[in-house]
Amino acid sequence: MQHANYLPATELLAQFRTGTLDPADYLETLIEAAHRQQETVNCAASLHLDAARAMALEARRRYAEGTARPLEGVPVIIKEETSVKGWPRPLASLVYRDKIATENHPIVDKLLEAGAIPYFQASNPEFCVLGHTWSKLYGVTGNPWATAYSCGGSSGGSGAALAAGVAPLATGSDMAGSIRLPASLCGVYGYKPPFGRLACAPGDEYMTQAVEGPMTRTFDDLVLMQNVLGGPHPNSYTTLPFTPLPTEYGDLKGMRIAYSPAFGHPALADDIRSNMMAALDGLRERGAVIEEVTLNWDLEEINNVLLEGLRALFVDEFMRDIPRAEAHKLNSYTADLYEKAGGPRASIMPSAALGQRLQREMQDKVWGKGYSAFICASMLTTDLAANQDPVAEPMLDINGHQIDAYLGWCLTPPFNLLNRYPVMAVPTGLSELGVPTGMQIVANAYDDETVFRVGANHARAGTSKLFIERFPTMGPAA
Structure with a gap:
């Protein structure tokens, strides 16, 4: 079977039910892909095969007995940051290389309860604070489509693993674009749900800029996974009630959609723009009325304010817990944050004020004008080295513009300030x-279904052809 390891979860479940495919046999196919990709892509932090094989045999039994659960037998990629009891959780750091998770993250519990098989732990950058995926502990994770280039971050290992065909579903997390950047750079779907839609880890209740979310190769799998992950968990008191998303969506006839390619930024690469315009034409063919709006946002201000808020809520305190004697083990990008943590106290208040300002402008120019959704690109360029170091090289030249190498190329941070907005990255x-290349589909606060309706129509329009007619080579760019 050509591209057997790229079957969507929806197709796997159908074949498992009819008995045309065996969960245990299929797991072995993916394990082969997992070992194979490590030679070039390097997106595995660790593999957990004995337990996975036992779960696959349990899935076989359940299908035979007619007791299969919603994700029975489907292998899943777990971002290293996402706790699985008994698995390593060093956060890609030599400082914590011996740390083992003592409990499951709530979304891992939900996956296990649904019958999924977590077996592949995906790499992430140290402390998940970089838009690329490399560290002293795991090395450099390349992009399966062109290994010299970035797979994004911090959920880059998850995006790369999906693109490498090691499983159809993956977990990610997003506090400045960490789901949407790798989803776009790896050609997959990624969903940043509004804060409260998924249960957060105990202790993260005030980290409203950061959420967990699903990553998949197909839109239908994204719906499937989000419907499993959504809703309350006993260990989380901030999670909202959840009504499962529809699995079928109508066209976009009469829906008004606004777009701003890059919030007025002049450095947007021509190929990203042209691919986005083709995708918008696909939505027009599905009935949408699409119009450009002017949002001249100061992305440097947005990025700086978001980073200050993240420092205030999480990063500075985390860094202060690292003994000075251990600091030499840090990567350049985390060592830089370590030094900043010893300076003046950061504040969350600028994030709150700027988020309110952005919401007022969105209300004035988008939601209040009758638009149901908003679309923009995910990033300014794909010309990003897999091992890009924003400390060693603090500026990038993009289309003749000097851009901050840390977050300046990203178009995702505004929606971490507007953290009740649902946002889907699509290829x-x-x-x-x-x-x-990818773009972001955005809706107003907690309007998840609109984002998924637009995403469904984008998928049906079929403009990208990724994982349909075009597949990664696992090697250098052609």
């Missing part, structure tokens, strides 16, 4: 470098 094609 739009390949750049001239052979790296996938």
Whole structure:
């Protein structure tokens, strides 16, 4: 079977039910892919095969007995940051290389309860504070479409693993674009739900800029996974009630959608823009009325304010817990944050004020004008080295513009300030470098279904062809 390891979860479940595919046999197919990709892509933090094989045999038994659960026998990629009891959880750091998770993250519990098989732990950058995926502990994770280029971060290992065909579903987390950046760069779907839609880890209740979310290769799998992950968990007191998303969506006839390619930023790469415009034409063919709006947002201000808020809520306190004697083990990008943590106290208040300002402008120019959704690109360029170091090289040249190398190329942070907005990253094609491009579909606060309706129509329009006609090579760019 051509591309057997790229079957969607929805197709796997159908074949498991009819008996045309065996969960235990299929797991072995993916394990082979998992070992194979490590030679070039390097997105595995660890593999957990004995337990997975036992779960696959349990899935076989359940299908035979007619007691299969919603994700019975489907292998899943777990971001290293996402706790699985008994698995390593060093956060890609030599400082914590011996740390073992003592309990499951709530979304892991939900996956296990649904019959999924977590077996592949995906790499992330140290402390998940970089838009690429490399560390002293795990090395450099490349992009399966073109390994010299970035797979994004911090859920880059999850995005790369999906693109490498090691499983159809993956977990990610997003506090400045960490789901949406790797989803776009790896050609997959990623969903940043509004805060409260998924249960957070105990202790993260005030980290409203950061959420967990699903990543998949197909839209239908994204619906499937989100419906499993959504809703309350006994260990979380901030989770909202959840009504499962529809699995079928009508067209977009009469829906008004606003777009701003890059919030007025002049450095947007031509190939990202052209792929996005083709995707918008696909939505027009599905009935949408799409119009450009002017949002001249100061992305440097947005990025700086978001980072200050993250420092105030999480990063500075975390860094202060690292003994000075251990600081030499840190990567350049975390060592930089370590030094900043010893300076003036950061504040969350600028984030709250700027988020309110952005919401007022969205209300004035988008939601209040009758638009149901908003679309923009995910990033300014795909010309990003897999091992890009924003400390060693603090500026990037993008289309003749000097851009901050840390977050300046990202178009995702505004929606971490507007953290009640649901946002889906969807693939739009390949750049001239052979790296996938993507765009973000946004709706107003807690309007998840609108985002999924637009995402469904984007998928049905079929403009990207990724994982349909085009598949990764696992090697350098052609």
